[in-house]
Amino acid sequence: MCGIFGIVKAEKTPVAEQVLAGLKVLEYRGYDSWGVAVAVGEKIQVSKQIGKIGAAKVTDLPDSTVGLGHTRWATHGGVTQANAHPHLDCTGTVVVVHNGIITNYQSLKIELQTAGHQFKSETDSEVMAHLIEVELATGVLLPIAVRQAFLKLEGQNALVVFQADGQQLVAVRQGSPLVIGLGRDQQWLASDPAALVGQAERIIYLEDGELAVLSPQQVTISSVETGKKRPLRSEALNWTPQALDKGKFAHFMLKEIQEQPAILEQVAAVGGLALAPVAEAIRQADQVFLLGCGSAGFAAAIGAHWLRTLAQIPVQAVVASEFDTVMPLVTAKTVILALSQSGETMDVLVPVTAAKAKGARLVAITNVIGSSLARLADLTVPLLAGPEQAVATTKAFTSKLAHLALLAELMSGQLETGQIAVRTASQEMAAMLTPENLAQAEIFAQSLKTAEHLYVIGRGTSGLLSAEVALKFKETAYLHAESLAAGELKHGTLALIEPGIPCLVLASETEVTASLSAAAEITARGGRVIWLGPTPEATTKIPGEVPFNFQPAGLLSGLPQLIAMQLTAYYLALIKKIDPDKPRNLAKSVTVG
CATH class of the missing domain: 3.40.50.10490 (Glucose-6-phosphate isomerase like protein; domain 1)
Structure with a gap:
């Protein structure tokens, strides 16, 4: 879910701006809130906000050699500035970002609070900052403190940490993804290689149960369980910046x-x-x-x-x-x-x-x-x-x-x-992507702007594809849409058909006959039948709207119909002033169970 991006380099630069640029690429992983942290002398300075990044700037953060950022999809704790990452320990010298769920965080939090630690958020993630603080107090170095703290966690988690007076990032993974970008006098960490495109030419995927230490000149990876180091195995990052634009x-x-x-x-x-x-x-x-x-x-x-x-x-x-x-x-x-x-x-x-x-x-x-x-x-x-x-x-x-x-x-x-x-x-x-069909999709979307419900039916492949069509309208345009096999309509859902309710009938050239009776049932109740498929003969038997002209396409006949509905859902989102790229409450890579 959440997106993590970090940089460590030899020279001070505006790393906060570089981190923010990386977070923008990762924002599809969560956009409830975001934050960036940089090392400033012996302290850490943090800037974090709720909502999408948009045109936000972090120019108020000073130049530094290390920076760490996070874009959040909320699980534990509401969407508030306090719950946004990064999180600090009590001393303000250790900062943590986290992707995953610490399933035993409540018992750990109670122990820490009993010992006097003050929590500023409702998240499970903040627990890790205080656990590391406890380990550091024993005199161990940061990588050892992170390892010992991480071994106390249960669940699927990825964490990245830095200390104000150190020039390294420490990352650990169990379940949630992390990838390392290799550079000269600088190294990167991210939740997804996409955020490293145009920066690192080679990458290393961190495996489950591994801990990585990144300094400007080198990277080491070891087992969390045993501490044993393993050889680095890198691979080329072949995506181009244009693919992400x-x-x-x-x-x-x-x-x-x-x-x-x-x-x-x-x-x-x-x-x-x-x-x-x-x-x-x-x-x-x-x-x-x-x-x-x-x-x-x-x-x-x-x-x-x-x-x-x-x-x-x-x-x-x-x-x-x-x-x-x-x-x-x-x-x-x-x-x-x-x-x-x-x-x-x-x-x-x-x-x-x-x-x-x-x-x-x-x-x-x-x-x-x-x-x-x-x-x-x-x-x-x-x-x-x-x-x-x-x-x-x-x-x-x-x-x-x-x-x-x-x-x-x-x-x-x-x-x-x-x-x-x-x-x-x-x-x-x-x-289907001609200017005429794009315009038609926008017109068809306009006809759905006041609809509260949408039904999508079909038989065979079309019946199965109807679920994806319905989902596009739900997640993109926030329109309640329900899909079902055409033959199942009369077994309960027909009770919901009222005059004017739009009903999409998906039908390839071999499936239209099987959907005619369902279309007739909808028409008899005053429903709005909309034919999608290379089926002009169907409209002579059961009248209905035909917003698009499809040609037979064999086994994959449903794909031209699907692209027409993708476009319609997209334009309906715009009509409703919804961001089609980032629907509310969702994230693209669902890395929690």
Whole structure:
């Protein structure tokens, strides 16, 4: 969730401004509050505020050789300035930023308060500052104090610390991600490599149970448990600054929507190479699970549907946070395909780690090759989508579907058919991005601006895709949207259909007949039927609105419909004066369980 960024360097510079720039890149991880700390002589100066960073400045903070910042997604304690990070100890000489949840913080806090420590926030994070203070009082150096304090914590946590009179950053990780950027006479720390683009050329991913000490000239990494140092293994950071810039677009969401056709072309060209060993692993398995959270979970459901119907493989999709309900079935002959844009989603990492402990093989389908999920996996399929900054996923979701379509066709002996389907979808998605269709999406969004509810129905693939369409309206435009299989409408939800309520009917050329009766049921109750699909004949049987003109696109017919609804949700957010990149209460990389 939260974003961490730190710098340590040999010469004094405006590090606070550099830290703030890094936090802006990481703000998708949380934007309830933010803060920056720098060393000033024998004390630490902190500036922190609630809300998004926006055009904020930290020019009031002096030059320094070390700086540390944090952007928060609130878990323990409300959204207040006192609860914003960084947090100080009682002496004001130790500062901590934290990502994760310290599950035993209450008992630790009581012990510290009994010993006389004064707390200024409601957070679990502040506990660590005082624990380190206690250890430092025994005369040990900061890395040892951090190690000994961290061993008292329970939960999944990443922490970065510095001391006012020292010229080093100390970082420790268990569960929540941290990556080190290597430089000459300066080093960086961040929650995500994206924040290091344009600065560090090589990076090191900190592993679970490791402690890193960064000074301007060197980095050391050791085991938290034993203190034993390990060799440094760095890798190139190949992303470009342009990939993290909005360019000509007003928002990242609009930019990422427009990038989807080109991404699908790339997947069609090279995606099959990474999928060949995955197909072989599935053939050797006794059982196969697909899992993910949110949009990734919806992609998993669609992928399982394709593997069952096209390749006749009995695959089960499971919501990652509920995977414990099927964990008793996992054996050494199980293959798990885990979908995660960031590769850091805790609700995914926890069950797949447990499954691997039982001998299961893990396939990571992720957008970040160096992520925790990718490093844990036996096989990795890169999404090839590039950095995704908007909290609401667009291009990573469609890339997942493209890869899963290729996998299903590959396993049915029809890889070329799958490649053609992905290319066709790419072309039809590009056709939806003409100025005329962008204008039409804005007009359609205007027609929804007073709606309080939206229903999205479909059959087969369209029925499963309806969940992602509904989610886009919920998370981007704060419109209550409910998805369901068209045949289920009459089994309860029809009671909610009133005159004028908009109902989207998703239907490919092969699915429209199955949705006609549901559309008729909506029309009979005065609902507003909106057809989405290459189905002009449907409107002659059940009248309804046809806001977009779609062409048949085969297996991936739903993707042109999806991009039209992504655009509509985006414009509806603008109409409602909502920031589509940073919806309230959400964060992109959910690293807490």
